[in-house]
Amino acid sequence: MTANITVLAGDYIGPEIMAAGLKVLAAVSEDQNFDYELHEMPFGGAGIDQTGEPLPAETLKTAQQSDAVLLAAIGGPKWDGASKTPEQGLLAIRKALNLFANIRPTEISTAMQQYSPLKNTEPVDFVIVRELTSGIYFGTPRETTADYALDTMRYTNEEIERITRVAFDMAMKRRKHVTLVDKANVLDTSKLWRKIVAEIATDYPEVTYDTSYVDAASMKIIASPSQFDVILTENLFGDILSDEAAQTTGSLGTIPSMSRGVNGPSLYEPIHGSAPDIAGKGIADPISMIRSVAMMLTHSFNRDDMAKEISDAINQTVTAGVVTPDLGGHATTDEMTETIINYIKESR
Amino acid sequence: MTANITVLAGDYIGPEIMAAGLKVLAAVSEDQNFDYELHEMPFGGAGIDQTGEPLPAETLKTAQQSDAVLLAAIGGPKWDGASKTPEQGLLAIRKALNLFANIRPTEISTAMQQYSPLKNTEPVDFVIVRELTSGIYFGTPRETTADYALDTMRYTNEEIERITRVAFDMAMKRRKHVTLVDKANVLDTSKLWRKIVAEIATDYPEVTYDTSYVDAASMKIIASPSQFDVILTENLFGDILSDEAAQTTGSLGTIPSMSRGVNGPSLYEPIHGSAPDIAGKGIADPISMIRSVAMMLTHSFNRDDMAKEISDAINQTVTAGVVTPDLGGHATTDEMTETIINYIKESR
Ligand SMILES: CC(C)[C@H](C(=O)O)[C@@H](O)C(=O)O
Numbered sequence: 001m002t003a004n005i006t007v008l009a010g011d012y013i014g015p016e017i018m019a020a021g022l023k024v025l026a027a028v029s030e031d032q033n034f035d036y037e038l039h040e041m042p043f044g045g046a047g048i049d050q051t052g053e054p055l056p057a058e059t060l061k062t063a064q065q066s067d068a069v070l071l072a073a074i075g076g077p078k079w080d081g082a083s084k085t086p087e088q089g090l091l092a093i094r095k096a097l098n099l100f101a102n103i104r105p106t107e108i109s110t111a112m113q114q115y116s117p118l119k120n121t122e123p124v125d126f127v128i129v130r131e132l133t134s135g136i137y138f139g140t141p142r143e144t145t146a147d148y149a150l151d152t153m154r155y156t157n158e159e160i161e162r163i164t165r166v167a168f169d170m171a172m173k174r175r176k177h178v179t180l181v182d183k184a185n186v187l188d189t190s191k192l193w194r195k196i197v198a199e200i201a202t203d204y205p206e207v208t209y210d211t212s213y214v215d216a217a218s219m220k221i222i223a224s225p226s227q228f229d230v231i232l233t234e235n236l237f238g239d240i241l242s243d244e245a246a247q248t249t250g251s252l253g254t255i256p257s258m259s260r261g262v263n264g265p266s267l268y269e270p271i272h273g274s275a276p277d278i279a280g281k282g283i284a285d286p287i288s289m290i291r292s293v294a295m296m297l298t299h300s301f302n303r304d305d306m307a308k309e310i311s312d313a314i315n316q317t318v319t320a321g322v323v324t325p326d327l328g329g330h331a332t333t334d335e336m337t338e339t340i341i342n343y344i345k346e347s348r
Numbered sequence: 349m350t351a352n353i354t355v356l357a358g359d360y361i362g363p364e365i366m367a368a369g370l371k372v373l374a375a376v377s378e379d380q381n382f383d384y385e386l387h388e389m390p391f392g393g394a395g396i397d398q399t400g401e402p403l404p405a406e407t408l409k410t411a412q413q414s415d416a417v418l419l420a421a422i423g424g425p426k427w428d429g430a431s432k433t434p435e436q437g438l439l440a441i442r443k444a445l446n447l448f449a450n451i452r453p454t455e456i457s458t459a460m461q462q463y464s465p466l467k468n469t470e471p472v473d474f475v476i477v478r479e480l481t482s483g484i485y486f487g488t489p490r491e492t493t494a495d496y497a498l499d500t501m502r503y504t505n506e507e508i509e510r511i512t513r514v515a516f517d518m519a520m521k522r523r524k525h526v527t528l529v530d531k532a533n534v535l536d537t538s539k540l541w542r543k544i545v546a547e548i549a550t551d552y553p554e555v556t557y558d559t560s561y562v563d564a565a566s567m568k569i570i571a572s573p574s575q576f577d578v579i580l581t582e583n584l585f586g587d588i589l590s591d592e593a594a595q596t597t598g599s600l601g602t603i604p605s606m607s608r609g610v611n612g613p614s615l616y617e618p619i620h621g622s623a624p625d626i627a628g629k630g631i632a633d634p635i636s637m638i639r640s641v642a643m644m645l646t647h648s649f650n651r652d653d654m655a656k657e658i659s660d661a662i663n664q665t666v667t668a669g670v671v672t673p674d675l676g677g678h679a680t681t682d683e684m685t686e687t688i689i690n691y692i693k694e695s696r
């Protein structure tokens with residue numbers, strides 16, 4: 001069986017880090033009985049430039065028919081203020097593939113502590129499970145008149161239920177602790193989240209479950225991040241808190257993410273953007289993309305063994321100090337990628 | 349002329365820190381030709397307990413007729429899950445007094461750097477101007493049915509305009525830089541904010557004006573907070589970011605805030621909550637409340653001279669190490685307050 005992988009390189013540093021990710025995929029797949037086919041398609045700004053659409057119909061069709069989607073990064077000044085934007089493509093593919101669960105790990109290991117802007121020295125290891133296809137991102141009505149504008153934050157019971165199960169299932173494989181983040185002292189939608197999550201929590205008696213208001217959570221992520229295991233939250237809060245959490249690691253360029261749907265392909269991508277300021281210089285940190293590849297191997301293809309090889313090789317490379325400028329080093333994207341590949345080969 | 353001040357001590361540590369604030373007010377007012385009358389009224393949980401309402405009608409009437417309102421802190425486990433909550437009182441008084449502009453300073457001075465959880469050693473000094481009486485906190489419709497719930501984020505042009513002018517006026521007295529924080533790549537309300545703020549910015553040619561998405565802003569507050577001078581933002585984003593910003597100082601117990609209306613009294617309060625865990629122990633940090641008193645003297649009574657006496661005395665007290673446990677010391681609330689008062693007296 002051949003794994004069909006849609007490849008969306010996107011904009012600015014997107015193609016640079018995607019190239020790195022695919023090189024590592026090629027290296028780790030050698031003699032592993034893992035066959036795959038890549039389908040490189042235009043998306044985001046590249047989609048607009050090539051077809052007029054940030055999510056071209058062909059791209060979506062290819063993605064829908066594949067087993068997994070790799071996305072690098074989209075957007076940038078070139079399309080700022082245009083009537084069609086790269087970001088619309090991102091929202092559209094999330095909706096079209098029904099990618100309701102966005103999963104973003106936040107880790108500050110002892111080795112990476114030096115990069116963290118926090119004085120805190122306890123190891124941090126939590127995951128944010130963010131609802132990705134509903135809430136105020138997609139709620140109707142939305143309206144702009146001469147006098148006012150409005151957006152609607154809307155959640156159905158079902159939408160809350162399915163993402164809650166993802167979070168609790170994940171907690172069962174981790175430290176068995178779920179924190180629902182909401183604003184239940186103000187919002188009706190948050191009150192509904194509290195009610196439904198509390199019900200579902202009873203199906204997971206082993207999991208300890210607590211709640212936090214979003215404003216308090218934004219403090220705890222800085223003050224006492226080790227208290228978290230799985231943070232479950234709605235779309236907008238997840239957007240804000242996951243970026244904050246990523247920043248506490250001090251190494252945005254290293255963090256992957258996964259967005260999964262109901263049956264179709266999952267999508268894997270770095271959590272950072274397209275970094276127009278460093279595009280073309282060959283110095284973008286490839287780790288986030290390479291880790292996205294590893295996440296794909298684990299979750300879409302059940303190849304944890306290969307993912308672990310990648311992860312070990314990344315750790316060796318970082319320990320050896322072969323890192324890009326964002327991690328204080330002088331290596332280029334290529335040098336770092338080659339070093340990772342060499343460690344993979346050496347270990348065999 | 350006598351200054352009429354409504355005093356809302358509230359719940360848990362509320363009365364403890366309010367007592368401290370009022371003692372300092374009494375001390376600093378001596379021989380200063382500043383006459384005032386205090387009107388202590390039930391509010392929050394105390395309002396519910398005494399009258400059944402978190403914002404009793406008498407309390408509101410007194411507040412409306414006064415020149416300024418001092419609030420300590422409300423809420424706590426006692427009223428969790430009740431049909432009437434202390435927080436409803438807070439939202440109601442904001443709306444009733446039309447307190448549309450919430451102003452929260454974030455400062456990390458060289459002296460306070462030791463308390464910050466951030467490694468960053470550059471001095472940080474910015475202010476968040478948060479819209480406080482509209483947005484998703486108050487927008488209609490809000491609805492909960494058997495199948496879904498919804499909240500509405502709504503802003504009128506006028507609401508955006510008046511808070512924008514507060515932010516730019518404030519910037520004119522500071523480093524002349526305003527950053528609008530929004531989610532204009534997703535929300536219609538944010539697009540309206542961008543349009544209106546850009547228009548008003550042209551009335552302030554000396555102020556540099558830029559924008560940031562809220563997720564990016566949550567990173568910058570950690571990664572490069574010195575870039576900010578005045579952050580202008582809507583209600584919900586302001587709630588989250590101002591708590592995050594406060595946490596970066598490491599000394600929540602020291603931060604005051606001001607909420608101002610159109611003509612009526614402004615309200616001054618610590619940014620932290622009622623800290624049920626330390627209530628009754630006499631160890632709550634009184635600085636946030638004492639600073640709220642100082643802010644009131646400056647902004648409601650034009651007595652910057654008295655505010656400065658308070659501020660100097662606080663700095664001396666902190667430098668002398670007479671601080672409560674939250675700042676790593678062993679002083680009680682009373683000891684700290686008396687020390688501040690002694691420094692005020694000494695300086696005369
Ligand atoms: C680009 C933007 C629409 C997007 C979001 O808000 O979801 C991004 O911030 C993210 O988190 O993936």
Ligand SMILES: CC(C)[C@H](C(=O)O)[C@@H](O)C(=O)O
Pocket residue numbers: 185186215435438439587
């Ligand atoms: C208590 C709550 C309703 C309130 C808010 O969200 O505005 C608080 O968090 C604040 O920031 O003053």
